[in-house]
Amino acid sequence: MVTIKMIAKKCGFSAATVSKALNGAPDISAETAETIRNIAAEMGYMPNSAARMLKTSRSYFFGVLFEDASNKGLTHVFFSQILNSFKHRAEELGYDICFISDRMGGREISYVEHARYRNCDGVIIASVDYTEHAVTDLANSGIPTVAIDYEFTSCGSIQSDNLGGMEALVRYIHSMGHRKIAYIHGEDTAVTRNRVASFCRTCAALGLEIPESYLIPSIYTNPDLSALYTKQLLELPDPPTCILYPDDISYIGGMNQIEKMGLSIPEDISVAGYDGADVSQMLRPRLTTLKQDAVRMGELAAEELARAVEEGRTYIPGRIVVPGELILGGTVKNLAP
Amino acid sequence: MVTIKMIAKKCGFSAATVSKALNGAPDISAETAETIRNIAAEMGYMPNSAARMLKTSRSYFFGVLFEDASNKGLTHVFFSQILNSFKHRAEELGYDICFISDRMGGREISYVEHARYRNCDGVIIASVDYTEHAVTDLANSGIPTVAIDYEFTSCGSIQSDNLGGMEALVRYIHSMGHRKIAYIHGEDTAVTRNRVASFCRTCAALGLEIPESYLIPSIYTNPDLSALYTKQLLELPDPPTCILYPDDISYIGGMNQIEKMGLSIPEDISVAGYDGADVSQMLRPRLTTLKQDAVRMGELAAEELARAVEEGRTYIPGRIVVPGELILGGTVKNLAP
DNA sequence: TTGTATGCGTTATCAT
DNA sequence: ATGATAACGCATACAA
Numbered sequence: 001m002v003t004i005k006m007i008a009k010k011c012g013f014s015a016a017t018v019s020k021a022l023n024g025a026p027d028i029s030a031e032t033a034e035t036i037r038n039i040a041a042e043m044g045y046m047p048n049s050a051a052r053m054l055k056t057s058r059s060y061f062f063g064v065l066f067e068d069a070s071n072k073g074l075t076h077v078f079f080s081q082i083l084n085s086f087k088h089r090a091e092e093l094g095y096d097i098c099f100i101s102d103r104m105g106g107r108e109i110s111y112v113e114h115a116r117y118r119n120c121d122g123v124i125i126a127s128v129d130y131t132e133h134a135v136t137d138l139a140n141s142g143i144p145t146v147a148i149d150y151e152f153t154s155c156g157s158i159q160s161d162n163l164g165g166m167e168a169l170v171r172y173i174h175s176m177g178h179r180k181i182a183y184i185h186g187e188d189t190a191v192t193r194n195r196v197a198s199f200c201r202t203c204a205a206l207g208l209e210i211p212e213s214y215l216i217p218s219i220y221t222n223p224d225l226s227a228l229y230t231k232q233l234l235e236l237p238d239p240p241t242c243i244l245y246p247d248d249i250s251y252i253g254g255m256n257q258i259e260k261m262g263l264s265i266p267e268d269i270s271v272a273g274y275d276g277a278d279v280s281q282m283l284r285p286r287l288t289t290l291k292q293d294a295v296r297m298g299e300l301a302a303e304e305l306a307r308a309v310e311e312g313r314t315y316i317p318g319r320i321v322v323p324g325e326l327i328l329g330g331t332v333k334n335l336a337p
Numbered sequence: 338m339v340t341i342k343m344i345a346k347k348c349g350f351s352a353a354t355v356s357k358a359l360n361g362a363p364d365i366s367a368e369t370a371e372t373i374r375n376i377a378a379e380m381g382y383m384p385n386s387a388a389r390m391l392k393t394s395r396s397y398f399f400g401v402l403f404e405d406a407s408n409k410g411l412t413h414v415f416f417s418q419i420l421n422s423f424k425h426r427a428e429e430l431g432y433d434i435c436f437i438s439d440r441m442g443g444r445e446i447s448y449v450e451h452a453r454y455r456n457c458d459g460v461i462i463a464s465v466d467y468t469e470h471a472v473t474d475l476a477n478s479g480i481p482t483v484a485i486d487y488e489f490t491s492c493g494s495i496q497s498d499n500l501g502g503m504e505a506l507v508r509y510i511h512s513m514g515h516r517k518i519a520y521i522h523g524e525d526t527a528v529t530r531n532r533v534a535s536f537c538r539t540c541a542a543l544g545l546e547i548p549e550s551y552l553i554p555s556i557y558t559n560p561d562l563s564a565l566y567t568k569q570l571l572e573l574p575d576p577p578t579c580i581l582y583p584d585d586i587s588y589i590g591g592m593n594q595i596e597k598m599g600l601s602i603p604e605d606i607s608v609a610g611y612d613g614a615d616v617s618q619m620l621r622p623r624l625t626t627l628k629q630d631a632v633r634m635g636e637l638a639a640e641e642l643a644r645a646v647e648e649g650r651t652y653i654p655g656r657i658v659v660p661g662e663l664i665l666g667g668t669v670k671n672l673a674p
Numbered sequence: 675t676t677g678t679a680t681g682c683g684t685t686a687t688c689a690t
Numbered sequence: 691a692t693g694a695t696a697a698c699g700c701a702t703a704c705a706a
Contacts, residue, residue: 001453003683014693019685029691046453050396051683053387054698074411074421084411087436094442096455098435099424105431116338116383118433223619252619259621279616282560282589284596340699351677356701366675388699391682678705683698690693 002043011039022047053119062090062305063100063120065111065138067128077248078275078294079127082148085298086124093306095121102134111138122309124148124301125155130190144308144315146301149191156304156317158297162191165290165324166198169272172288172326173242174206177336178270181208182240184229184250186220192246195274199244211238220246223253230254234261234269241270242332248276251287266333277327285330292324339380348376359384390456399427399642400437400457402448402475404465409558414585415612415631416464419485422635423461430643432458439471448475459646461485461638462492467527481645481652483638486528493641493654495634499528502627502661503535503611509625509663510579510609511543514673518545519577521566521587523557529583532611536581548575557583560590567591571598571606578607579669585613588624603670614664622667629661 004022008015013036021028021036022045053059064086066079074080087097100114100123111134115123126148128135139145139152146156173181183199186192196215203210213236218225226245230253233240245251251273255265263269265285273280273289280287300320308315341359345352350373358365358373359382390396401423403416411417424434437451437460448471452460463485465472476482476489483493510518520536523529533552540547550573555562563582567590570577582588588610592602600606602622610617610626617624637657645652 001683004685005683015683016685016694017692019683020692023685027691032691046450048391048456048683049454050387050390050456051698052685054385054391054700055683055685057698059387072421074417074424075414077412080412080417084409087411087438091438091440092442096435096438096441098433101424101428101433103428104433105429113383117386119385119387249616249619252616256619256621279586279589282586282593284593338699341701342699352700353678353702354676356699357676360701364675369675385699388682389701391684391698392700392702394682676706678703680702680704682700685697687696688694690691 001048002045003048004045007036007040007043007045010043011036057119059119059121060095061098061118061120062086062095062302063098063115063118063123063143065100065123065125065128065135067101076127077278078292079148081294082126082298082301085295086302087298089299089302090306093302095302095306100138110134112141112143115141115143122146122305124305125150126301144305146305146308148297148301151319154317156301156308157319158301158304159319159321160191160292160297161321161323162194163198164321165274165292165326166195167202168324168326169244169274169290170199170202171206172328173244173270173272173332174208176270176332176334178242178332179208180214180238180240181210181242181244182214182216182233183210183244184216184218184226184233184246184254185244186218186246186250188217195246214240218246218250221249223249223256226250226253227257230257231261234258234263239269241335243269243271245271245273246275248273248278248280248287248289251276251280252283255283266331270332272332281327281329286327288329288332289327290324291327293322297322338385339382340385341382344373344377344380344382347380348373394456396456396458397432398435398455398457399423399432399639400435400452400455400460400480402437402460402462402465402472404438413464414615415629416485418631419463419635419638422632423639424635426636426639427643430639432639432643437475447471449478449480452478452480459483459642461642462487463638481642483642483645485634485638488656491654493638493645494656495638495641496656496658497528497629497634498658498660499531500535501658502629502663503532504539505661505663506581506609506611506627507536507539508543509665510581510607510669511545513607513669513671515579515607515669516545517551517575517577518547518579518581519551519553519570520547520581521553521555521563521570521583521591522581523555523583525554532583551577555583555587558586560586560593563587563590564594567594568598571595571600576606578672580606580608582608582610583612585610585615585617585624585626588613588617589620592620603668607669609669618664618666623664625666625669626664627661628664630659634659 008018021033122144130150151157216229273287276289277291345355358370459481467487488494553566613626614628
C-alpha cells in the first residue's frame with residue numbers, strides 16, 4: 001500500500017507538502033503540486049479513508065436504516081427504487097452508503113451505536129416502524145437525519161404526496177361516473193392513515209357516502225387477503241362499482257378473484273391501484289394507478305441529507321412533498337359518457 | 338464522543354488495560370475487566386471503527402459490486418434477493434456492507450481503488466459484465482473476492498445450477514408428453530449460454546429435434562419482445578406445444594400475447610419459466626418454473642467471503658453450485674396421460 | 675496483572 | 691512556499 005510518506009520520500013518533499021498538494025491547498029506552488037500529483041498517480045496512490053476519517057472526523061458515509069416489518073428488506077419494490085436512486089445521487093455527491101443494522105457480529109447494538117461506530121456523517125431512515133424506540137433514538141441522536149415518509153422534529157423529511165395522490169385518484173374515478181367506490185387498504189401506518197383520510201375526505205367533498213363495508217383493512221402485498229375481500233365486496237347486497245387496491249400485488253389477488261367469479265375488468269367491475277408502476281403496467285388491461293415518484297424521492301433524500309451534513313448547526317430541516325403521477329390505464333370504466 | 342482514554346481516566350487504569358479489557362484479552366483479571374466494562378457501558382462507549390481500522394488494517398467491511406447492464410441495480414429482483422440475504426448473513430458474521438462504485442464525488446475511480454480506499458476486507462461481485470477490465474482488475478487485485486454466477490481463477494464462486502435446473506425443467510416438460518419445445522432466452526451472458534447449452538443438450542439426449550426457429554434470443558425482462566416472439570412462434574407452420582420464457586416479466590408479455598390471440602394456457606399452449614417465483618406465482622394458473630435459490634446463494638456468498646478473508650493466503654477458492662427448485666404450476670398441459 | 679511507548683496514515687498548526 | 695511536529699483513537703510489543 002502506497003502512502004503519503006512514500007510519495008514524500010520519492011519526490012523529495014515533506015509529507016505535509018504532499019498532503020496539501022493532493023488536497024489542492026492554495027499555499028502550494030502550481031509546479032510542485034503538478035509534480036507531486038504526477039508521482040502520486042504514477043505510484044497508484046489512494047488515500048486511506050480510515051486515517052482521513054480519524055483525523056477529520058468525516059467519513060463521507062451515509063448510513064441507511066432500512067428494516068421493514070415484513071422483513072422484505074431490499075426486495076421491497078418501492079423502497080429498493082428509492083434506495084437505488086439515493087445511492088446514485090449520494091455517490092455523485094461524494095458519499096458512500098453504509099447500512100445500519102441492529103447487530104454487529106453476535107452482539108446486539110442500537111442503531112445509534114452502529115451509526116456512531118461507522119462514523120456516518122448522516123443517516124437516512126426508511127421503511128421502519130417509526131414508533132420503535134431504537135428508531136426515535138437515532139432520529140434524536142444529533143446525527144443529521146432524513147426520514148422517508150415520516151416527520152421527526154429537527155430531521156429532514158421526504159414524503160410521498162399521499163394526500164394529493166389519493167385525492168387525484170378518487171376525483172378521477174368520480175369523474176368517470178363512479179359513485180360507489182371501495183378501498184381495500186394496507187395495514188395501519190402513518191402512510192396508510194394519510195391515504196385513508198384523503199380517501200374519506202375526498203369522497204365527502206364529492207358528496208359520496210362510503211359505507212363502512214366499503215373501507216376494508218387488509219395487508220400490503222397480500223394477494224390472498226385482497227382476493228378474499230374482493231369476494232366480500234362483490235357479494236355485498238349493494239356492491240361497489242370500483243375497487244381500490246393498495247398495491248400491485250394486492251391487485252393481482254383481486255384480479256384473480258374477479259376472473260374466477262366470471263367477471264371482467266373493467267366491463268363488470270372497475271379497479272384502480274396505488275403505488276404500482278411495475279407489474280401492473282404489463283398486465284392487460286393496464287392498471288389505472290397512482291405511481292409514486294420513488295426515483296425523485298431517493299434523489300431528494302440524498303440531496304437533503306448532504307445539505308443537513310454540510311450545513312451542520314445552521315441546518316433547517318426541509319420538508320419535501322413529492323407528487324406522484326396518475327397513470328391512466330384501462331381498468332376504470334366510464335359510466336358517464 | 339467517549340474514548341478509551343476517557344474511560345481510563347475515569348476508572349484509574351491505563352488506556353492499554355482498558356483496551357485489553359474491552360477486547361477480552363486473557364491477561365486482565367476478571368475483576369478489573371468487569372469494572373472496566375461496566376464503566377464503559379455506563380459512559381456509553383463505542384469504539385471508533387476508523388481508529389481500529391487504521392491500527393489493525395481490518396475494516397469488517399464487505400464491498401459489494403452490483404452494477405447490471407440494464408441499470409436496474411438494486412431493483413433487480415433476483416439480485417436484490419441475493420443481496421438481502423448476503424447482507425443478513427454478513428451482519429451475523431460481523432461484517433457491514435459497503436457498495437463499490439466507479440466514482441467518488443465528481444471523480445471517476447476504479448473499483449479496485451474504491452475498495453482499497455474503504456479498506457474492504459473482501460468483495461463480492463454480482464450482476465456485472467464480467468469481461469469489463471474494471472471488473473477483472475478487481476477480481477485480480479488480491480482483495481479476497483467471491484463472484485456470483487461466474488468463475489475467476491483464485492476467487493470463490495457461488496453459482497446457480499443453471500445446467501441442472503434447465504435439464505430438470507426440460508425433462509419435466511418432456512415427461513408431460515411435449516416434443517416440440519421452444520425457448521425464448523435472454524441476452525448473451527455466461528448464464529444464458531449455460532442455460533441454452535443445457536436446453537439443447539437435454540433435448541438432444543431426449544431425442545428431440547429443436548429447429549432453429551424454436552430457439553429465440555430475446556432480452557431479459559422485456560415483455561414486448563417476448564410478446565412479439567411468442568406471436569412468431571405461434572404463427573409458425575409447425576408451432577411448438579410448449580414455450581419457455583427466461584423470466585417472469587417475459588412470461589407476462591407472452592401471456593398477454595397468447596390471450597390476445599384467443600388462446601388459453603395451458604389448454605391451447607403450454608408455457609414454463611425460469612428464475613421466477615414472485616409475480617408468476619400469483620397469476621392463475623401458476624407458472625411452472627425453475628426457481629433459483631437466491632436466498633441460499635446470498636448466504637453462501639457471505640460465508641465463502643468470510644472464509645476467504647479469514648483464511649488469507651491459505652484460502653482455497655470454493656466453487657459452490659446451488660440447486661434450484663422445480664415449481665410445478667399449472668401451465669404445462671399433460672399431453673400423454 | 676498492569677502500564678509505557680509507539681505507530682497506523684492522515685491532516686492541521688505553526689514555524690521557517 | 692515548504693517543512694517539522696503533533697494529534698486523531700486504538701491496539702500491541704514489551705517492560706515493569
